[in-house]
């Protein structure tokens with residue numbers, strides 16, 4: 321392996337991809353060289369835009385031969401800097417955005433084959449056009465891509481019913497470091513033939529191969545939904561309400577999100593069109609939704625369950641969406657929390673998971689610590705309570721010094737992650753991955769045997785270390 325002079329590399333790339341397939345002008349590349357939270361600003365020798373899977377594989381063969389590191393990029397909405405090249409200027413960014421065809425939709429088999437650069441919302445739409453439903457749903461769905469969703473094993477709003485991205489995959493096509501193309505685009509539901517190789521690429525954040533296409537599971541299209549925005553007594557009541565709703569609806573709860581008062585205040589202040597669904601303020605809320613493929617009595621089930629919960633003191637008030645516009649309004653409030661937080665000032669994010677039943681205790685313990693120790697921060701703990709996944713975020717308090725607040729981020733993170741992992745048996749990265757941001761956290765908390773196995777897998781798939789070096793593993 322030898323490092324190629326830049327001009328020779330660019331000439332060979334242009335030969336493989338055509339002139340429009342390689343970007344070098346700063347005006348074209350700059351927007352791709354920083355991550356969405358603006359934590360990192362990288363440089364790249366060029367941006368490659370392959371438009372077929374064999375061309376992705378050919379780019380990898382060239383990079384493997386010449387010792388050029390490769391950073392795959394999808395929609396660049398990831399939170400951990402995984403899609404940003406380092407500062408050396410020697411890495412090649414490979415954007416998958418031109419690999420964006422839906423190759424097949426099979427309504428009878430409840431499956432769809434999409435290329436890695438398809439935007440998630442386009443895949444949802446393709447499923448709907450076939451009278452089917454693709455359940456992955458995230459606030460970033462208008463921008464993030466299937467390849468990024470697979471590579472981060474994305475979670476989002478429907479995990480409690482349908483699982484994470486990993487659970488929605490039937491097969492993969494992957495370009496390997498040495499330039500071979502692994503074609504395993506099966507649409508089989510059952511296939512116990514040796515190791516499940518495809519599962520290794522899910523959540524690997526581009527460190528083991530570049531995913532070029534995936535066959536995905538579909539579900540019946542939903543035809544009924546009942547959605548409520550309910551003020552609850554406290555987070556403990558949220559978990560109790562969820563348990564009741566799962567029973568009462570026969571497992572038709574498709575989303576159950578915890579929202580604190582501050583999130584309502586920030587979204588109504590910063591996001592045009594968001595309004596508080598309830599008349600009086602409350603400390604905590606849940607946004608819950610039941611869905612069904614049949615025209616079921618979901619409104620009645622939800623109303624009766626909320627009335628019972630009101631009687632039991634779990635719920636203080638609730639608004640049921642009366643039409644699609646109100647439903648969209650509730651969801652807009654939830655999905656724009658990250659954007660509202662960003663507009664409000666600096667924030668420190670902790671994407672943690674604890675067992676569902678321990679959520680309330682965690683919020684009490686960690687919240688107490690924050691109130692006592694971070695006077696310049698305001699806690700905004702929200703998220704996928706049905707999965708035990710909280711975005712335990714802190715925003716800079718009004719008038720606080722931004723730099724001083726951010727400077728304490730490492731120390732705050734240490735306390736919160738230690739509490740999550742060591743006291744609650746939880747995870748310091750529930751759904752956002754490791755990227756570059758959490759490499760040290762993985763080294764600190766992963767069992768040494770697991771780290772050894774991860775390094776062995778990395779060596780086996782990428783012996784020359786060209787695939788997204790410095791991400792996930794050092």
Ligand code: FAD
Pocket residue numbers: 356391392393394395396397398399401402403416436457458459460463464465466467468469470471472473474475476477525526527529530531532658659751752755788791
């Ligand atoms: P990118 O950011 O481009 O890349 C992410 C990682 O995957 C990088 O390491 C990159 O190298 C690698 N990669 C990308 N494409 C490929 C490929 N084809 N082959 C191999 N590796 C590849 N995440 C959640 O899980 N749940 C949420 O609810 C959620 N909500 C969000 C809301 C907002 C407003 C925003 C901005 C982000 C949110 N995210 C959420 C985070 C983010 O959207 C997801 O992680 C998403 O899956 C990233 O997809 P992407 O295409 O943008 O990937």
Ligand code: MLT
Pocket residue numbers: 459476655657658669703711
């Ligand atoms: C969400 O669920 O909104 C995101 O995963 C969390 C975030 O943006 O911090």
Ligand code: ZN
Pocket residue numbers: 476703704711751
């Ligand atoms: Zn989330």
